[in-house]
Amino acid sequence: MAQPKITIVFYSTYGTNHAMAQEVQKAATAAGAEVRLRRVPETAPKEVVEGQDAWKEQLEKMSDIPEVSHDDMTWADGYFFLTPTRYGNATSQMRAFIDTLGPLWMEGKLADKTVTAATSANTVHGGHETTLWSLHVTFMHWGCILVAPGYTDQSIFDAGGNPYGFSKAAGELSDTDKAALAHQATRLVQKTEKLIA
């Protein structure tokens, strides 16, 4: 079977989604995929980022991760998106990147790819589901094949039971969180493998 190619596209201000993306990278690689871990460019003004130590330090921590390119999007057979919740939506940084993809979308180069997403918010009812849904709507415009985790594994129940995609209250990842992310990533790889076969 051909090796599935997965691009992980993430944005993180304070580190939660960075840690989540790293877990996805580990699990997708272990599941047999060729993986590109890519971060969305920061769009906030320099003085705003530098005005918050935590934000500035996180950006430095991610400096070795390449910024996502259009080639990363056309190269992949499947995508795993991760973004914090902002007012119940994906971050403007993530949306800004998505908004650069018009030409690829118009040429059908985002179609027929598998896709799944995960998010974090400061609270457990502060917009996890709406953030994931807002991304899902975009993925449907692209003609992607949504690989939601559903309730396909006990790890999803253990991590809070979100069938749309892994979600958590921002902060350190527990083993339960890691297991749910690993399941979602593995499922993405397995479905992608079948699709490209």
Ligand SMILES: Cc1cc2nc3c(=O)[nH]c(=O)nc-3n(C[C@H](O)[C@H](O)[C@H](O)COP(=O)(O)O)c2cc1C
């Ligand atoms: C402008 C702004 C809006 C936010 N809106 C929400 C929100 O609607 N609900 C919520 O629970 N958390 C909200 N948060 C908290 C973020 O979701 C949280 O900081 C994020 O999940 C941390 O992820 P990160 O560590 O990867 O940056 C907001 C944070 C900011 C800065």
